[in-house]
Amino acid sequence: MDLFLQFLANGLVQGMFYALSALGLTLIFGLMRVVNFAHGEFYMMGGLLGWYVTSRLGLDFFTGLVLVTLVMAAFGWLVDRLLIERVRHLGEEPGILLTIGLSIFLVNTAMLIVGTAPEKVAGPVGNAPLIFGPIVLTKLRLFAVGCCAAAIVAAHLLIRKTRLGRAMRATFQDPMAARLAGINTARVYASTFALGTTLAAISGMLLGSIYVVQVSVGGVVSLKAFVVVILGGMGSFAGAIVGGLVLGIAEAMWGGYLSTGLVDIVGFVIVILTLIFRPYGLFSTRAERA
Amino acid sequence: MQKLGLIKAMTAAGLLISASAFAQDTIKIGLIQPLTGSVAYNGQADVAGAKQAVDERNAKGGVLGKKVELVIEDGQCKPANSVNAAEKLIQRDKVVAMVGAFCSSATAAVIPVTEKYQMPLVTGVSSEASLTQKGYKHFFRATETDALLAHTFAKIIYNNLHLKKIAYIGVNDDWGRGGVAEFSKQMGALGASNAMTEYFDHGTTDFYTLLTKLKASGADGVFVAAETQDGSILVKQIKELGLNIKVFGVGSWATSDFISLAGPAAEGIYAAVPYSATMKTPKNEAFVKTYFARNKENPGKYGAAGYNSLNIMMEAIERAKSTDAAKITSALQKTDYEGPNGHFRFMPNGQAWGFNAVLVQIRNKVPEVVMMAPIDQPQ
Numbered sequence: 181m182d183l184f185l186q187f188l189a190n191g192l193v194q195g196m197f198y199a200l201s202a203l204g205l206t207l208i209f210g211l212m213r214v215v216n217f218a219h220g221e222f223y224m225m226g227g228l229l230g231w232y233v234t235s236r237l238g239l240d241f242f243t244g245l246v247l248v249t250l251v252m253a254a255f256g257w258l259v260d261r262l263l264i265e266r267v268r269h270l271g272e273e274p275g276i277l278l279t280i281g282l283s284i285f286l287v288n289t290a291m292l293i294v295g296t297a298p299e300k301v302a303g304p305v306g307n308a309p310l311i312f313g314p315i316v317l318t319k320l321r322l323f324a325v326g327c328c329a330a331a332i333v334a335a336h337l338l339i340r341k342t343r344l345g346r347a348m349r350a351t352f353q354d355p356m357a358a359r360l361a362g363i364n365t366a367r368v369y370a371s372t373f374a375l376g377t378t379l380a381a382i383s384g385m386l387l388g389s390i391y392v393v394q395v396s397v398g399g400v401v402s403l404k405a406f407v408v409v410i411l412g413g414m415g416s417f418a419g420a421i422v423g424g425l426v427l428g429i430a431e432a433m434w435g436g437y438l439s440t441g442l443v444d445i446v447g448f449v450i451v452i453l454t455l456i457f458r459p460y461g462l463f464s465t466r467a468e469r470a
Numbered sequence: 471m472q473k474l475g476l477i478k479a480m481t482a483a484g485l486l487i488s489a490s491a492f493a494q495d496t497i498k499i500g501l502i503q504p505l506t507g508s509v510a511y512n513g514q515a516d517v518a519g520a521k522q523a524v525d526e527r528n529a530k531g532g533v534l535g536k537k538v539e540l541v542i543e544d545g546q547c548k549p550a551n552s553v554n555a556a557e558k559l560i561q562r563d564k565v566v567a568m569v570g571a572f573c574s575s576a577t578a579a580v581i582p583v584t585e586k587y588q589m590p591l592v593t594g595v596s597s598e599a600s601l602t603q604k605g606y607k608h609f610f611r612a613t614e615t616d617a618l619l620a621h622t623f624a625k626i627i628y629n630n631l632h633l634k635k636i637a638y639i640g641v642n643d644d645w646g647r648g649g650v651a652e653f654s655k656q657m658g659a660l661g662a663s664n665a666m667t668e669y670f671d672h673g674t675t676d677f678y679t680l681l682t683k684l685k686a687s688g689a690d691g692v693f694v695a696a697e698t699q700d701g702s703i704l705v706k707q708i709k710e711l712g713l714n715i716k717v718f719g720v721g722s723w724a725t726s727d728f729i730s731l732a733g734p735a736a737e738g739i740y741a742a743v744p745y746s747a748t749m750k751t752p753k754n755e756a757f758v759k760t761y762f763a764r765n766k767e768n769p770g771k772y773g774a775a776g777y778n779s780l781n782i783m784m785e786a787i788e789r790a791k792s793t794d795a796a797k798i799t800s801a802l803q804k805t806d807y808e809g810p811n812g813h814f815r816f817m818p819n820g821q822a823w824g825f826n827a828v829l830v831q832i833r834n835k836v837p838e839v840v841m842m843a844p845i846d847q848p849q
Contacts, residue, residue: 183683183686186678186682190682194676197676291510295514296506296510296511296513296514297727298698298699298702298731300731307706307709308710309709309711311712316710316712387675391675391703392675392731394699395510396506396508396510396673400673400675432678436679436682436683439668439669440669440670440679440683441668441669441670441671443670443671
């Protein structure tokens with residue numbers, strides 16, 4: 181039983197991390213219909229920038245996080261205005277090719293600048309074990325779970341409660357009508373993309389303080405994020421959270437009671453089952469679309 | 471302005487022509503390493519060592535009176551890419567010999583190509599045992615296999631660390647599984663019981679589940695076969711979970727990167743490695759000094775591997791007195807090379823022996839050599 185509780189705790193923590201790192205992907209897909217294959221690379225950039233500002237510039241974690249957020253939001257905005265804009269009305273395939281190309285470009289540029297060595301982000305709190313009965317966690321992990329929850333709530337409120345969020349949803353439902361109603365849709369798209377990029381980068385910096393971050397990290401991150409998004413339903417916030425937790429707990433239980441060597445099989449099985457039985461995911465937002 | 475551009479272009483063209491004319495007078499050696507992908511970091515270290523070997527040799531006049539030119543290709547540790555790289559090096563670049571291709575699976579795919587062209591191939595890294603057991607004529611391995619390392623160190627570890635119940639954790643590939651299999655066999659023969667055997671995939675970041683099992687297994691020591699990235703996270707999380715257990719590992723553990731990534735969690739860890747920058751031989755001290763000056767960090771296992779394999783190849787070409795592949799191969803068989811980590815000779819099947827491996831313990835951020843032992847000639 182003690183063992184089960186520890187596995188469950190591991191799975192919940194890991195699941196929150198998966199949820200956060202999938203949020204940017206689901207947002208960009210849900211609101212913009214862009215399948216962003218450069219998602220893992222945005223995560224990598226967030227992590228490496230986080231390492232740079234905390235280790236090289238010597239800033240504390242929170243100042244660094246603000247700086248990384250600003251830089252990556254600006255970057256996301258520019259990517260949308262300069263690149264995505266050009267393929268916006270051409271269907272989904274050109275967007276896929278564009279983001280695949282972008283991901284290759286970003287990996288290789290990062291490799292030229294920082295090299296291939298793994299780096300760590302200086303964390304905001306200590307890493308000593310915290311013991312709750314049979315469960316061991318660390319302060320840093322609890323802090324990160326808190327941050328994940330905060331980021332998810334903040335993004336949710338932004339989309340549901342603010343003027344910008346309403347404009348985003350309106351543009352997603354019917355771009356033409358939104359334009360007729362006086363919404364500057366180009367700006368809405370750029371803001372959405374910037375928001376998705378920033379969420380990916382924040383998770384990169386946060387998780388970089390718990391694990392390490394390196395240029396080649398993007399592939400694995402994208403893989404898990406796609407599993408979460410396919411399970412939860414493309415574009416659904418609740419879906420990303422539930423999908424993340426399901427994946428995290430399933431992996432922890434599989435690893436705990438069967439074999440950690442085959443743990444990546446869990447994600448693929450989930451994807452296959454979802455595609456067979458609920459091809460639009462657990463929480464599909466498909467019905468909302470006009 | 472336009473005129474200036476024209477002059478620039480002409481100068482550039484002139485340079486290109488002279489460069490290619492110059493290239494005719496070099497001896498080309500091909501090097502296939504992962505420069506991108508998940509083990510790029512280790513591949514780059516190998517390349518740094520290889521470049522140092524070539525530059526040192528060229529400064530002394532090169533090989534057969536010509537400069538050596540290193541043609542580097544990215545194999546990404548993937549069999550298909552490595553085979554393409556090998557074909558390109560042979561067909562287009564006309565290299566006379568090759569070194570590579572890091573991952574055992576990639577090297578296993580390259581060997582049939584080099585055998586077809588009868589091209590000599592030395593690897594300084596790929597340790598999967600069966601590579602030298604298939605009767606290849608032109609393939610040489612200038613590093614240890616898991617079995618040789620296990621054979622040399624199992625007894626030392628068992629006696630020094632007083633372990634009775636050991637858990638085994640390895641990365642989920644040929645190398646990790648091979649390392650775990652060999653060490654558990656040797657340790658088992660000495661009387662240590664097996665508490666747990668588990669594997670994880672390359673690039674895994676969260677080991678809590680695995681370590682929860684480790685805690686529950688009641689082992690008093692854990693053997694880990696992992697590279698820098700995975701290994702450093704793993705030992706960090708061992709400390710985070712408050713596990714008090716003796717850790718000994720194989721892989722690139724005795725490096726400054728590993729120690730800085732793992733931080734205080736690295737203290738007290740034992741590692742059985744074929745190379746450590748702290749080995750006290752005159753050859754090694756000179757090698758480390760130059761390597762540090764060039765790369766601003768101390769060499770690890772892979773830097774030394776690149777350095778050794780290129781030196782072995784260049785010495786063989788010099789002794790062959792020719793760039794003829796058959797002559798280089800027979801010169802390689804007579805290798806008698808003194809490297810930073812000892813004396814290399816080859817068995818008839820291409821497996822090296824005689825060089826040293828070390829057991830280090832990380833103390834105060836330095837991998838201190840606990841024990842140095844030569845790899846015996848395999849039976």
